[in-house]
Amino acid sequence: NEPKLIKPLLINTIWTNSVASYFPQIILKNSSEIRAKVEKIKNYFPKSYFYETIDLFSNKEFIFLQLFIPYLNSNEKKAFISIISSIFKENIISLRRYSWDGFLHTFSRKDFYDFNKKEFFYSKDLFNQYFLYIRGVLGEELKPFEEKSVSTVKIWSKKKGMTSLIKKINQRIYSEDISFNTKDIQELLNFHQNLEKYFMNKDKFGIAKKEKFFKHYIKSIKFFPALQKFGLEQYFLYITPFDLEDIDFKLLFTNTFQKIKHLASIDNSNSLFIKYIFPYNDPNTSYLNWLRSTNKIREYCLFSVKSISQIFHFNNNLSSNGWYLDSNNFNTYIQNILFNSNNKDQTS
The missing domain is CATH 3.30.70.920 (Lrp/AsnC effector binding domain/regulation of amino acid metabolism (RAM) domain)
Incomplete structure (x- = not known):
């Protein structure tokens, strides 16, 4: 049989970083039932794709599912994975999140496309050679994939209902009001610099809790017991x-x-x-x-x-224009924490 034609997946040219920042990749056992479930849930997300693959050693069939999801907080992430666990159950081989730019770079167009004939060209040995190339890069004999039962599934709750979760996420996103008002930030800075005075005065702290800067910027205050x-x-x-x-x-x-x-x-x-x-x-x-x-x-x-050292500092990192985070400044700061015993920012 003639090998299938390699075609570009144009959906990967759509930039999604403005609407997605969480990229879970799910490997599933392949069956008609699982494919139907994938087709059903993938429409919930701004962007998704999946393809079927075969293990070279065992010839077992799997589904690789990639989802593009907006930012999720910890509780939302827990609910999402619990729902995925309830839907696919023991058919999940793995679910992991990755950080990437949203584009696939596995194959280069210039390697497999004839610009003169304006068509794709590749030999029947392409995938065999690509496999040998990967093995050569890794520098060791590739071991056969060993399918194991995923015992961590029992950690997740049996939540169901992707629609209700999406509704909660949208409500949280719409309610978020990102503002860097100079007056509010100055009041937040003053509060931060006088924490002890506020904590020692119950009435003063109660008044501060009603202020706009407190409601807008402060989620919680945690104490480290001595x-x-x-x-x-x-x-x-x-x-x-x-x-x-x-x-x-x-x-x-x-x-x-x-x-x-x-x-x-x-x-x-x-x-x-x-x-x-x-x-x-x-x-x-x-x-x-x-x-x-x-x-x-x-x-x-x-x-x-x-010892505990602060990562962010109001006077260095936060302005009316938002967060200013320079990697060089951060590297210098970390070096001072680790190697400079006289560093004033270090707290025991």
């Missing part, structure tokens, strides 16, 4: 088990567990980020040590925060 004064310390654990089924979460969390986070994706990574309170400089690592000794975890990192 745990060391009570002989305690906050610890963070990043851990990636080989299989979540091998983990006894009661032993992992202990009775000092505070919070747990996991990646906004569906795959076999199983990475978790856990926050604890332990006695000062004496974290409980007995179960962690056992997991490591029995080869139940792929990687882990247990650490505590010794």
